[in-house]
Amino acid sequence: MALVPIGKYQARGVTMSPHESKEKHTKFWNVVLRIEDEGPSKGQFAEWQGYLTEKTTARTLESLSHMGFDGSTPESIGKNLVYVDIEHETYPEKDDQGQPTGKTITRHRVAWVNGSVGGNRFAELDATKALQAKEELRSLMMAFQANQPARAAAQQASAGASFAYGHNAGAPQAPAQAAPTPPAVSSKF
Numbered sequence: 001m002a003l004v005p006i007g008k009y010q011a012r013g014v015t016m017s018p019h020e021s022k023e024k025h026t027k028f029w030n031v032v033l034r035i036e037d038e039g040p041s042k043g044q045f046a047e048w049q050g051y052l053t054e055k056t057t058a059r060t061l062e063s064l065s066h067m068g069f070d071g072s073t074p075e076s077i078g079k080n081l082v083y084v085d086i087e088h089e090t091y092p093e094k095d096d097q098g099q100p101t102g103k104t105i106t107r108h109r110v111a112w113v114n115g116s117v118g119g120n121r122f123a124e125l126d127a128t129k130a131l132q133a134k135e136e137l138r139s140l141m142m143a144f145q146a147n148q149p150a151r152a153a154a155q156q157a158s159a160g161a162s163f164a165y166g167h168n169a170g171a172p173q174a175p176a177q178a179a180p181t182p183p184a185v186s187s188k189f
Helices: 057-067 074-078 127-159
Strands: 007-020 027-035 045-051 081-094 100-116
Touching (some): 045 081, 057 074
Antiparallel strands (some): 007 081, 081 100
């Protein structure tokens, strides 16, 4: 399996299964996600662990919900397309007895599951409303661009009419003092 580069990807859950960590016996759900973005990583799999602790349960449930999990049917984990953040982690390799071999292993993993892509986050506009939205944005942009020369002229005109208030006040200036008189030079050495 090739290492998926660090970054944000669209992905979909494929399977989920309950587990427990070996050392602390913390319960978690392991979800395998498939990268759906076009490109060299498309179709590769990455794992995400959602832990069920006092501090992490709410975020775990939110992530599972983003993926579409309905709480009862494991197959629902693949309902929604989500954004995932892929990170790399490096850890020491261990032999069958759990002893370090002196080598390291780097793998990719899903660090965060962030909201669905489209899906239930935003309502898609029908063709008529989409066309109206495009025309409105076009009209606003044209008005904005037409106003640019007037804005530049107004900014230039106001540059000379500065006033000492707020941001324009600047640092307080010390009162002007007469230059000190240089000491008299004596011709006697």
